[in-house]
Amino acid sequence: MRYLINVVHDGPIDPDTVKPETFEAMGGFVAKLAADGILVDAAGLEPVEQATRVDLHDGQIKLLDGPFAEAKEWIGGYFIIQVRDQDEAVEYARQSVEIHRVHAPGMNVIHEVRRIVDEE
Template sequence: MRYMMLLRLDQDQAGKQPSDELMAEMGKLLEDMTRQGVLLDTAGLAPVAEATSLRLSAGKTTVVDGPFTEAKEFIGGYCLVQAKDQDEAVQWARRFLAIHGDQWDLTAEVRQVMEP
């Protein structure tokens, strides 16, 4: 089964850059995930200030360009994994969060990708 990890950050961390040490640890984790056949795709996302939001309501679409000052959290990246079940996907998310240490406040929302 495939699982999507949506990685949310608090707005006050917008623009925060990962340290070289964190990038090295992330590289090791992603290498391990690839070697084990778990990692399908992962990436960080452009800043929320560069986002465009589309909303459909009552059949009409509204388009708004960022920045979105009312947003308290934003999705900073994602990780798509292949796991046997939700528990295994959660364990990978735990490892992902753990390498960030105490310098980041992150939330990883793990959700199964619904297959047709």
């Protein structure tokens, strides 16, 4: 089964303030996922200031350029992994959060784990 793990932060992250050790540890983690055949895709995302929302409310479509004042959480990146079940996907998310805990103290991060619905 494939799972999407969204990497969610409390707000914007300035990459210049993140210690190089954090990027190195995450790079090693992602490389191991790839080597083990678990990783389908992973990437960081550009800051929300460069995003555009296509918003449908009350039958009207609006385009909204970032940043979005009402945003309380920011998706900074994602992983797509291929694993046996939800428990295994959650364990990989926990390992990634642990890297943040060790290498980026004070950073608040959530990893949201969601199964990708495959048509069968």
